[in-house]
Amino acid sequence: MTPSERLSVEQLAERVGMSVRTIRFYAGRGLIPPPVREGRNGFYGADHLARLELVRELQAHGFTLSAIEGYLERLPADATPGDVALQRTMLAPWLSDLPEAVDRETLERRAGRSLSDDDIELLVALRVVEPTPDEDLFRVAPAHLSVGIGLMNLGLPVDGAIEAERIIESHARAMAEELTEVFRVKVLPHYRASGEPPEAIAAIIEQFKPLTVQALVTAYESAVNETKRATIRRRT
Incomplete structure (x- = not known):
């Protein structure tokens, strides 16, 4: 030292x-x-x-x-300190804004609209808002809230919105588990074997996060387009 x-x-x-x-x-x-x-x-x-x-x-x-x-x-x-810092980088949350506890007035201000009890119930069902032991507080991440309010503003039927959330959640969890295993078994050992210092690997991981998210978005958009084409072919 x-x-x-x-x-x-x-x-x-x-x-x-x-x-x-x-x-x-x-x-x-x-x-x-x-x-x-x-x-x-x-x-x-x-x-x-x-x-x-x-x-x-x-x-x-x-x-x-x-x-x-x-x-x-x-x-x-x-x-080394770099090795320990790498562990922290891999654990760091992918959300840019972590969930925080807010009261109803703050929740409505961030939502940009008043929220009825039914609205709150829907946001909870969509897992956008989480209740807390304190009945006056809710846990919410800004990015999640914007998605939930967007769905509400579209006037989607409640059962349809909840079912869509269930499908997205189940597939997202499965992809996260499989991609995490690929990263653990194939990607991280590759970087370590290359002789890159831990600090450089940590920087690569930080770049890997948004690229992975964008790849998933692109794959979903392509899948939706292909599904629409397949539907039209069946109808004709």
Whole structure:
């Protein structure tokens, strides 16, 4: 650890957005290595920073503390800060805007219209809006909300909208599982075998996300066009 990389526990806490007490608790549980001691002072570096950022990412995915401990235990003993950061990149959510809890007034303001109880029920059924234990709050992602409001504005029948959502959800989940397996088995090992540093692989993964989404959109558009042509051929 060079002098320029050394962070006090207070500086580390500020960098990762955690309290000093939380960092010391995590250190006591073995989630990060002990600080480097110089006399009575302890210093932290890039490895501590990368691991705490990974912990925060795992927490955002709803992992319990014991699950996070198990995940970190499976990291190679010689994992570099870049290797740990790569793990975080692969876990990072694909949505640009994460769901957040909002009250009804905020939900209506973001929707750009007033929402009746039936409207809320439809958005919940479409899984655009999620109820929370607090009856006055709803969890919603801006990108999901815009799609839900768009469907509502088209005046789609409720049963048709819900069935369409069910079909999209089931096929999207299947594609996500299969593509994730392809990435894990074939794509990531290829990049690692090429000798690319973890930082470069992380940058490639960030570019891979929007390209994959666009490929799925393009494939869907082509499939719809082919389906329409097939329907016309059958009718004629």
